[in-house]
Amino acid sequence: MTQHLVDPRAPRDLTAFIATLPKAELHVHHVGSASPRIVSQLAARHPDSKVPTDPEALADYFTFTDFAHFIDVYLSVVDLIRTPEDVRLLTYEVACDLARQQVRYAELTITPFSSTRRGIDERAFMDAIEDARKAAEAEFGTVLRWCFDIPGEAGLQAAEETARLATDDRLRPEGLVSFGLGGPEVGVARPQFKPYFDRAIAAGLHSVPHAGETTGPQTVWDALTHLRAERIGHGTSSAQDPKLLAHLAEHRIPLEVCPTSNIATRAVRTLDEHPIKEFVRAGVLVTINSDDPPMFGTDLDNEYAVAARLLDLDERGLAELAKNAVEASFLDAAGKARITDEIDTYTAQWLTR
Ligand SMILES: O=C(O)c1cccc(C(=O)CC[C@H]2O[C@@H](n3cnc4c(=O)[nH]cnc43)[C@H](O)[C@@H]2O)c1
Numbered sequence: 001m002t003q004h005l006v007d008p009r010a011p012r013d014l015t016a017f018i019a020t021l022p023k024a025e026l027h028v029h030h031v032g033s034a035s036p037r038i039v040s041q042l043a044a045r046h047p048d049s050k051v052p053t054d055p056e057a058l059a060d061y062f063t064f065t066d067f068a069h070f071i072d073v074y075l076s077v078v079d080l081i082r083t084p085e086d087v088r089l090l091t092y093e094v095a096c097d098l099a100r101q102q103v104r105y106a107e108l109t110i111t112p113f114s115s116t117r118r119g120i121d122e123r124a125f126m127d128a129i130e131d132a133r134k135a136a137e138a139e140f141g142t143v144l145r146w147c148f149d150i151p152g153e154a155g156l157q158a159a160e161e162t163a164r165l166a167t168d169d170r171l172r173p174e175g176l177v178s179f180g181l182g183g184p185e186v187g188v189a190r191p192q193f194k195p196y197f198d199r200a201i202a203a204g205l206h207s208v209p210h211a212g213e214t215t216g217p218q219t220v221w222d223a224l225t226h227l228r229a230e231r232i233g234h235g236t237s238s239a240q241d242p243k244l245l246a247h248l249a250e251h252r253i254p255l256e257v258c259p260t261s262n263i264a265t266r267a268v269r270t271l272d273e274h275p276i277k278e279f280v281r282a283g284v285l286v287t288i289n290s291d292d293p294p295m296f297g298t299d300l301d302n303e304y305a306v307a308a309r310l311l312d313l314d315e316r317g318l319a320e321l322a323k324n325a326v327e328a329s330f331l332d333a334a335g336k337a338r339i340t341d342e343i344d345t346y347t348a349q350w351l352t353r
């Protein structure tokens with residue numbers, strides 16, 4: 001597998017700056033963030049799995065020929081998460097990895113349907129993620145919130161189950177803030193999910209569907225008009241529609257940009273061809289994210305290094321990117337002010353050290 005970690009063209013001192021820059025992450029998946037160590041441990045527990053137990057073999061296993069192949073591999077890892085203890089271990093380990101990168105706040109996308117349909121009790125699932133969330137905040141100060149997403153290819157049954165789990169006051173976890181739509185976009189039209197997003201929004205959740213990752217700008221328009229998206233997951237193809245770019249900029253609708261993900265799933269051919277520059281040029285609010293970091297051979301720090309290279313950023317430019325994510329987050333105003341101040345103080349001290 002091609003290792004994307006630590007873009008060799010990023011200036012060394014920016015790498016050091018990025019490593020301790022306080023950050024927020026808005027587009028990162030629960031199962032997709034399972035570290036090679038965790039995946040290997042879980043694969044060893046389940047010899048029937050086709051997922052390799054050896055970290056090196058796993059790195060090759062995480063090499064994708066296209067998006068559909070990525071989903072197949074992703075689901076083979078989903079199959080390893082079989083007990084509430086697996087869920088808690090995974091969630092806590094993901095929180096550790098985020099804290100290690102100075103992530104102060106993260107909205108983690110979780111697909112509860114995929115776990116409940118595989119037999120994990122829904123109440124035990126919610127307790128497991130909440131237990132890990134509270135432990136992470138107590139131990140690292142990292143604030144986690146949840147996005148529950150519909151695996152769109154699984155259809156309206158998955159949509160109904162996800163909406164029920166997200167809106168039933170007896171079940172919905174305290175940390176839940178948003179409602180999303182993931183999985184393949186091709187053949188999975190966004191408008192059909194409107195009733196489920198309406199229910200989630202009525203229950204106080206924010207709409208953050210994936211759109212424009214592997215399909216054109218119409219999918220982004222559909223996410224905005226039918227699903228009332230407040231942010232767009234990826235939105236990569238928005239660059240093909242100047243009117244859409246202008247709309248996103250005018251209404252300050254953030255894009256959750258995941259550069260290396262787009263290369264690894266072959267949604268974009270090369271990093272130098274990534275439309276992130278067009279987004280910035282059009283005035284769109286760009287946030288930087290890792291999506292499924294171990295699967296894509298990256299992490300959030302590397303995604304900031306990639307952005308620094310593609311956008312020719314210095315420390316102040318990187319700090320602005322970090323503050324974009326805080327602004328676009330669903331954290332409360334006091335929390336946003338706290339992390340924004342931390343970023344500003346850190347950057348000022350770095351530049352005068
Ligand atoms: O769980 C099932 O049984 C199931 C059945 C049919 C289809 C699916 C999915 O499509 C699950 C997709 C899964 O992938 C997650 N994900 C992670 N990264 C991305 C991404 O970059 N773009 C779209 N989806 C992504 C998503 O959250 C779903 O959980 C499942």
Ligand SMILES: [Zn+2]
Nearest residue numbers: 029210233291
């Ligand atoms: Zn994603």
